[in-house]
Amino acid sequence: xxxxxxxxxxxxxxxxxxxxxxxxxxxxxxxxxxxxxxxxxxxxxxxxxxxxxxxxxxxxxxxxxxxxxxxxxxxxxxxxxxxxxxxxxxxxxxxxxxxxxxxxxxxxxxxxxxxxxxxxxxxxxxxxxxxxxx
Amino acid sequence: xxxxxxxxxxxxxxxxxxxxxxxxxxxxxxxxxxxxxxxxxxxxxxxxxxxxxxxxxxxxxxxxxxxxxxxxxxxxxxxxxxxxxxxxxxxxxxxxxxxxxxxxxxxxxxxxxxxxxxxxxxxxxxxxxxxxxxxxxxxxxxxxxxxxxxxxxxxxxxxxxxxxxxxxxxxxxxxxxxxxxxxxxxxxxxxxxxxxxxxxxxxxxxxxxxxxxxxxxxxxxxxxxxxxxxxxxxxxxxxxxxxxxxxxxxxxxxxxxxxxxxxxxxxxxxxxxxxxxxxxxxxxxxxxxxxxxxxxxxxxxxxxxxxxxxxxxxxxxxxxxxxxxxxxxxxxxxxxxxxx
Numbered sequence: 264x265x266x267x268x269x270x271x272x273x274x275x276x277x278x279x280x281x282x283x284x285x286x287x288x289x290x291x292x293x294x295x296x297x298x299x300x301x302x303x304x305x306x307x308x309x310x311x312x313x314x315x316x317x318x319x320x321x322x323x324x325x326x327x328x329x330x331x332x333x334x335x336x337x338x339x340x341x342x343x344x345x346x347x348x349x350x351x352x353x354x355x356x357x358x359x360x361x362x363x364x365x366x367x368x369x370x371x372x373x374x375x376x377x378x379x380x381x382x383x384x385x386x387x388x389x390x391x392x393x394x395x396x397x
Numbered sequence: 398x399x400x401x402x403x404x405x406x407x408x409x410x411x412x413x414x415x416x417x418x419x420x421x422x423x424x425x426x427x428x429x430x431x432x433x434x435x436x437x438x439x440x441x442x443x444x445x446x447x448x449x450x451x452x453x454x455x456x457x458x459x460x461x462x463x464x465x466x467x468x469x470x471x472x473x474x475x476x477x478x479x480x481x482x483x484x485x486x487x488x489x490x491x492x493x494x495x496x497x498x499x500x501x502x503x504x505x506x507x508x509x510x511x512x513x514x515x516x517x518x519x520x521x522x523x524x525x526x527x528x529x530x531x532x533x534x535x536x537x538x539x540x541x542x543x544x545x546x547x548x549x550x551x552x553x554x555x556x557x558x559x560x561x562x563x564x565x566x567x568x569x570x571x572x573x574x575x576x577x578x579x580x581x582x583x584x585x586x587x588x589x590x591x592x593x594x595x596x597x598x599x600x601x602x603x604x605x606x607x608x609x610x611x612x613x614x615x616x617x618x619x620x621x622x623x624x625x626x627x628x629x630x631x632x633x634x635x636x637x638x639x640x641x642x643x644x645x646x647x648x649x650x651x652x653x654x655x656x657x658x659x660x661x662x663x664x665x666x667x668x669x670x671x672x673x674x675x676x677x678x679x680x681x682x683x684x685x686x687x688x689x690x691x692x693x694x695x696x697x698x699x700x701x702x703x704x705x706x707x708x709x710x711x712x713x714x715x716x717x718x719x720x721x722x723x724x725x726x727x728x729x730x731x732x733x734x735x736x737x
Contacts (some may be wrong), residue, residue: 264655264690276525281553283418284655285439285664287686293439293664297416297553303693303700304650307642310703312525314459314639342517344459347529350571384518384565 265289266296274300276308315342316397323397332368333393334379340397341383351382408504409539414548414555418654418661421473422447423550424511424534429483431509432582443665444591445476446598448658449605452618461640464622464647466657470513470532470573474580480594484584489576493568496577497560500537500545503579509538513575514566521549521556530651531573533566551652595669596736602662603729616729619722627715634709641699641714649696656689656696663689666732677735681728688724691717 266286277300286296319339325331338348349356361367362375373387380390412431417423417438426441442448447467456463468476478485490496503510516522516533539546544557558566567577606615613621622644629637647657654661663685670678695717701707702714 264660264686264693276523278523278525280523281416282551282652283416283553285418285660286655291683293660293667293682295416301649303645303697306700306704307645308525308650310638310642311459311528311646342528346457347459347571351529351569353570382570 266294269296269298270301271298272300272302272305274305274308276300276305315339318344320397323393326365326393329365332363332365333391334368335363336393336397337379337383337385337390338363341385343383348379348382352378354378407539407541409541409546410504410507410509412509412536412538412548416553417550417652419467419473419652419658420534420550421470421532422661424536425474425477427536427548427550428509428511428580428582429585432585434582434585437664437668439661439664440668441477442473442658442661443602443669444480444594444598445473446480446601446605447473447476448602448662450615450618450657452613452622454613458643461643464644466648466653466659476598478582480597481589481591482586483582485580486583488579490568491576493564493577496567496579497564499577500579501540503581504537504540508581509536510579510581511536512567512580513578514563515569515575516566518562518566518569519549519558520562521547521552521558529569529571531569531571531575592673595673599669599732599736603733606725606729607733616722616726619718619725623715623718623722626711626718629711631709631711637709637711638703642703645696645699645703648692656692659685659689659692675735678732681731681735684724684728684731688721688728691721691724695721 264284264286266288269284269286281297281299284296284298285293288294319336322331322336322339326333326336338344343351345356345359349359352359362371376387376390380387383390413427415427417426419438419442422438422442422445426436426438429436449465449468451463451465453463453465474485477483488499490499500510500512511534514533514535516530517527519527519533535550536548537545538548541557543560545560545563547556547558549556567575569575609615609617612618649655663682666678666682666685670676670682695714698707698717699714702709
């Protein structure tokens, strides 16, 4: 890639920042070449974020209907999944899966909820409630 | 009883921030530069022999397998310092409070330190770029009030992070948990045999890319992934798109300097050509650049197919990947022949 081929497509995710690439100058020497965004990166980033948002929205609706606990919504909202939440709390996957059931979640001890609230960066009250909008 | 030494509230150690492509090579090269040892990011990356390719189907991220274009986190620092005889000081902590106190102590002693963090909890990251990745590296060069002054290698400007957020970022749990890791170079030898280190590193990298006995690493790994893509079930289009998007993100977005570190490595080969007085390496660097362009073409096509801006064609993507594998195989063989 030559310097004048370095994409400058002002990705909104970068929020005005740029990232560094390495590219060839006119003498064929590698130099540091900042890029403000590239179509390919933007597409796949949007795709990944949309997937988390879709899961969060789905969990939000199910939590409203009482089919799952608010914990599941917050898990996806913080861009985690079952595996990641289990790893960051130290619980087994089957335990987390069980804790996602509304009836079980309601009976969890403060200590156990605290672990989730630490891992998700939420207060205990936030963990227990759903926002107005997903 | 020990009294905790009180810190002056504001500390700022003069530090030359230079944006890098990759966090780990950026952090260590700027720490070394700070210690009066000028070394470029590509040189750091090359001498640590960090270039790689790995397809690890048993490690799942969001339900998708891991595709790595470099050696595991930590390898840049360890590989580089081992080959050059630099002694690093590493500290990990069980208690977050102890980790923060130690950081303050180093700063008050005028020491700039590198730390490992999660990328998700760093408040200065643009929200859309925040993901749960525990092996991000950055350099702390001071403290102002309740904020730490940070030179983040992948960010173009100097940034600040609030103490509570930084603590959370340093002490997340899970895979690759940073455990508050903090490091700085302790001893840098006066004389270093750079040419020897470069030769060894290139032999290591090319050996790994060409002769790994498992079909998921190196050039064979690339071929395996090409085969997997060719055989994707057309009925599972949503999942396939997620997989392709994931591959492209690992290749381009996660601070690779473009084309999954291939451009970074080509830049290293150019520098190495001068240091070893082997002009052939410059020509090989040119071929690696061309291979990198192929990787970028693959990424662009895959992304466009995800967004339906191009008709989905698994065969085409597989062909492009196989072509990358073929180019790289020839490049690594030439490198080995050249350094015999």
